Amino acid sequence: EDQVTQSPEALRLQEGESSSLNCSYTVSGLRGLFWYRQDPGKGPEFLFTLYSAGEEKEKERLKATLTKKESFLHITAPKPEDSATYLCAVLAWGGATNKLIFGTGTLLAVQP
Amino acid sequence: DADVTQTPRNRITKTGKRIMLECSQTKGHDRMYWYRQDPGLGLQLIYYSFDVKDINKGEISDGYSVSRQAQAKFSLSLESAIPNQTALYFCATSDTSGRHNEQFFGPGTRLTVL
Numbered sequence: 001e002d003q004v005t006q007s008p009e010a011l012r013l014q015e016g017e018s019s020s021l022n023c024s025y026t027v028s029g030l031r032g033l034f035w036y037r038q039d040p041g042k043g044p045e046f047l048f049t050l051y052s053a054g055e056e057k058e059k060e061r062l063k064a065t066l067t068k069k070e071s072f073l074h075i076t077a078p079k080p081e082d083s084a085t086y087l088c089a090v091l092a093w094g095g096a097t098n099k100l101i102f103g104t105g106t107l108l109a110v111q112p
Numbered sequence: 113d114a115d116v117t118q119t120p121r122n123r124i125t126k127t128g129k130r131i132m133l134e135c136s137q138t139k140g141h142d143r144m145y146w147y148r149q150d151p152g153l154g155l156q157l158i159y160y161s162f163d164v165k166d167i168n169k170g171e172i173s174d175g176y177s178v179s180r181q182a183q184a185k186f187s188l189s190l191e192s193a194i195p196n197q198t199a200l201y202f203c204a205t206s207d208t209s210g211r212h213n214e215q216f217f218g219p220g221t222r223l224t225v226l
Contacts, residue, residue, distance in 0.1 A: 004154070032213050043116075043202050043217035044155075087155070091213050099170075100215060102154035 002027045002092050006103035013078055013110050021073040021106045023088030033071050034100065035064050036087040044087055078110045115139045116218035118203050124224045131190040133221050135203030144186040145204040145215060146170075146178060148197075155202065161186055162208075193225045 003026045013019055025033065032051050036044035048057040050066040057064045061082060063074040073086055085107045089100040116137045125131050135144065146158040147170075157170030159178040167178060175197060179187045190197055200222055204215040 034214055036217075041200075041220070041222070043204075043219050046214050046216060049214050089155075099157060099160070100155075104152060104154045 002090070002101050004088055004090050004101050004103040006086075006088050006106050008106060009104070010107040011109070013075075013108070015079055015110055015112050016077050018074070018076045018078070020075070021086055021108070023071040023073070023103055024069060025071070025088075025090045025101075026069075027090050027092040027101070029093035031091040031093050033066055034089045034091070035062075035071070035073055036089065038085045038087055038105070040085075047086075075108070078108075080110050080112050083108055083110045116203060116205055116216055118201075118218040118221050120221060121219065122222045124226065125193055126226050127194055129193050131193050131223065133188045133201055133203075133223070135186045135188070135218055137184050137203075137205045137218075139205055139207070139216060140183075141205035141207045141216075142183060143206045143208060144180065145206075146176075146186070146188045147202045147204065148172065148199040149202060149220075150199050158188065158201075190223075190225075193223075195225045198223060198225045 005024045007022045035047040038044045048064040053068045055066050061076050065072050085105040087105045089102045119134045143162050145160040147155040149155050156172050158176050161167050161180045164180050177189045200220050202220050203218040206215045
């Protein structure tokens, strides 16, 4: 069964304290792995798509990496405005297309 | 203006009432989706539509129905609302062209069933 697990469930950082969020996945064949940011009461906001192991994408203080079993979202020198829930989702080969499997997210709090 | 809009943004209703949530998009995407989100759970797919004539059930379609009125409009109905349908509902869109498969989400509708 296709599955996505995110860890930790919650993470509290001090401003400037770098860290990483993990997304482990089990799928029959990976078509793509997606990272989203979600602010309270709002819809998920697309951040990155990764397609193959070894691929990396960067945006400001965020950097996403991908291996054959997991993805990391590295946050460098975070600021309070980076506080949000970060969601990971995978798209698998086989069955209907474009059906994303979401993890439950990591709630990140960055304190000034 | 937002690319994906949802109405209403908040709704409180009573058990047994029929409710319709509406989604419109200006992104020109052919695929549209309805999800629900509950605290501590991942987004769960209710229904999806790959074009106007194509409607498919997702993981949790019981108690829900949908209508794709046009390429840009996709509505979700709760025929007889029950309290455990209290949740945050999101509409999303995606495009079949090229390699990209990312989905773009609306702002959500917070539904409370009393």
